[in-house]
Amino acid sequence: QVQLVESGGGLVQAGGSLRLSCAASGRTFSSYAMGWFRQAPGKEREFVAAISWSGGSTYYADSVKGRFTISRDNAKNTVYLQMNSLKPEDTAVYYCADKTSWRGSYYYTPSYDYWGQGTQVTVSS
Numbered sequence: 001q002v003q004l005v006e007s008g009g010g011l012v013q014a015g016g017s018l019r020l021s022c023a024a025s026g027r028t029f030s031s032y033a034m035g036w037f038r039q040a041p042g043k044e045r046e047f048v049a050a051i052s053w054s055g056g057s058t059y060y061a062d063s064v065k066g067r068f069t070i071s072r073d074n075a076k077n078t079v080y081l082q083m084n085s086l087k088p089e090d091t092a093v094y095y096c097a098d099k100t101s102w103r104g105s106y107y108y109t110p111s112y113d114y115w116g117q118g119t120q121v122t123v124s125s
Helices: none
Strands: 003-007 010-013 018-025 033-039 046-052 058-060 068-073 078-083 092-099 119-124
Touching: 003 092, 018 033, 018 092, 018 119, 033 068, 033 078, 046 068, 046 078, 058 068, 078 092
Parallel strands: 010 119
Antiparallel strands: 003 018, 018 078, 033 046, 033 092, 046 058, 068 078, 092 119
């Protein structure tokens, strides 16, 4: 069983930055890929970014491309999401997720097997 714990959320003004962290435990941190998703009130959970096991491949939603950067440190069993130039529409609960196999698209929630509890990000205008 894998446990994922997100941290780093908070309140920030538009144009500001935050860095989210997701610490994994419970087994060797050698998943196929890790992803970040977000869910705003009244909306479906949506893909934000994903990173392959090696870190050599990254994927981003168009809405965050050029502003967010995903990275991972396998020695620390941690994945990060650096968020710059934040906008009010980035306000959401952010979740990290573990994709344990090659099956399924990086962009779809059913492809991920384990999820954290989420961390709130609020961007004020």
